[in-house]
Amino acid sequence: MVPIKSKNEKLKNHQCPCGSSRTFGQCCFNNSNKRLAFILFSGAYNIFNKQAKEAASSENSMWNVQKKHIAQFLSKSLKESGKHSNLKVAILGAGNCEDIPLNLIVQSFNKIDLIDIDIEAILAVKNRLPKEQQRKVRCIWRDLTGLYSDLVSEVLYYLENNRVNNAYEVLEKFYESPRVKKPLHSRYDLVISINTVSQLFYPSLLNCVQALQSLGKLPAQSIPLSNLLSIAQDISNEIIPVQHLNLLHSIVKTNGKVFHSTDRLEWGDSGYNIKSPVTDMVDSLEDLFNPDIQSLCKQKGYTITGSNTEAYYTELFSLDNHAQWLWHFSKDRVYLVEGFMLSPKQI
Ligand SMILES: C[S@@+](CC[C@H](N)C(=O)[O-])C[C@H]1O[C@@H](n2cnc3c(N)ncnc32)[C@H](O)[C@@H]1O
Numbered sequence: 241m242v243p244i245k246s247k248n249e250k251l252k253n254h255q256c257p258c259g260s261s262r263t264f265g266q267c268c269f270n271n272s273n274k275r276l277a278f279i280l281f282s283g284a285y286n287i288f289n290k291q292a293k294e295a296a297s298s299e300n301s302m303w304n305v306q307k308k309h310i311a312q313f314l315s316k317s318l319k320e321s322g323k324h325s326n327l328k329v330a331i332l333g334a335g336n337c338e339d340i341p342l343n344l345i346v347q348s349f350n351k352i353d354l355i356d357i358d359i360e361a362i363l364a365v366k367n368r369l370p371k372e373q374q375r376k377v378r379c380i381w382r383d384l385t386g387l388y389s390d391l392v393s394e395v396l397y398y399l400e401n402n403r404v405n406n407a408y409e410v411l412e413k414f415y416e417s418p419r420v421k422k423p424l425h426s427r428y429d430l431v432i433s434i435n436t437v438s439q440l441f442y443p444s445l446l447n448c449v450q451a452l453q454s455l456g457k458l459p460a461q462s463i464p465l466s467n468l469l470s471i472a473q474d475i476s477n478e479i480i481p482v483q484h485l486n487l488l489h490s491i492v493k494t495n496g497k498v499f500h501s502t503d504r505l506e507w508g509d510s511g512y513n514i515k516s517p518v519t520d521m522v523d524s525l526e527d528l529f530n531p532d533i534q535s536l537c538k539q540k541g542y543t544i545t546g547s548n549t550e551a552y553y554t555e556l557f558s559l560d561n562h563a564q565w566l567w568h569f570s571k572d573r574v575y576l577v578e579g580f581m582l583s584p585k586q587i
Contacts, residue, residue, distance in 0.1 A: 248269070251269075251282075251381075254381045259383070278389075281444045281448070282359065282360075289335050292338060293336045293338065306577070307339050309563075309579075310501065310579070314341060314499055317581040318348065321560070321581075328352075329431070331354050334354040335361050337354070342369075352378070353380055354366065354380065355382050355424070356381070357383050387420065392445070395407045395410050395411060395445070399448070399452055399457070404462065404464040404468055405464050411468065412471055423487065427491060427493045428491055430492075430499065431496065431498045432499045433484065433499070434501045435502060441475060442475075445472050446472075480545065481552060485556055486556070488500060496584065501577055503567070503576070503577055504534070504577065505575065505576040507528060507575075508572045518537055521542075528566065528574075557580075557584055558585060559580060562578070562581075564578050
């Protein structure tokens with residue numbers, strides 16, 4: 241494991257993940273709360289991504305199936321939308337690019353920005369490409385929520401000092417009137433965001449809470465802590481997906497396209513040996529495609545963060561193509577995934 245200190249040193253030269261055009265060393269590094277927020281969250285995702293990479297490395301990995309579905313959908317939509325060479329593409333939450341048909345993208349586009357809070361993962365993806373293709377690729381270390389440098393660093397400061405009620409108040413104030421800094425400013429011909437929106441906020445906050453608990457800085461369980469996690473989940477479910485779609489709209493060119501996919505329903509073990517409630521509603525996995533079951537799940541609130549896409553995108557985008565497929569994520573867990581190819585509306 242790289243010692244935190246030398247890891248910080250390495251990160252100092254990258255452009256700051258808060259989206260200022262300065263380096264991390266000249267910007268958020270100098271504020272210990274902000275630095276902690278970025279390092280913790282980058283580190284948490286680095287661990288998730290390393291585990292995902294390991295799971296993806298076997299030949300019959302479930303990630304290959306997901307990648308195949310995505311490649312089919314993307315190439316069909318790209319064919320329909322005509323010429324696209326010489327153009328610029330952004331891949332948001334690119335991670336290990338395990339579910340992204342990078343070959344197809346590198347062949348079809350001239351400039352590719354890989355964007356993620358886990359800079360190590362995207363640098364490794366770039367380094368794996370042949371030298372002449374590497375020239376086309378830029379790695380951007382960025383927080384796509386625009387929340388870590390202010391909101392999250394404040395929340396972490398309170399949590400570190402066991403002031404859970406103060407942390408709750410910060411989240412509550414944000415939930416009531418969310419204000420978000422725009423994390424990206426370039427414009428792209430194609431913007432890709434694949435199963436990223438559900439990962440943007442809650443999983444990493446939960447991870448930090450668990451880390452602080454294991455360090456003895458937070459109690460194992462308490463009512464204020466459950467309230468905090470519950471409002472963080474509301475932010476993830478209600479605010480993050482809207483903000484993410486706004487981001488997609490703001491960085492796609494007027495004649496560009498957005499490819500957005502989200503996990504909509506989950507079947508099986510949803511972690512910590514807790515069965516997803518959807519499991520009892522279906523006799524066979526094919527039932528997950530049934531519109532009646534889908535709307536019942538929605539009524540009962542069983543959908544996954546970000547799966548509300550169809551409720552939000554119509555204001556900002558028109559739909560070119562849509563597909564649904566099953567992703568056998570692991571032996572015990574299956575997702576119904578939904579892909580959307582969207583054109584921005586002029587608003
Ligand atoms: C489900 S993974 C996407 C999988 C990825 N496409 C792959 O093939 O490995 C979600 C990605 O979002 C990234 N992520 C999570 N929170 C983020 C944030 N606030 N800003 C930028 N990236 C974030 C994670 O590091 C992770 O790589």
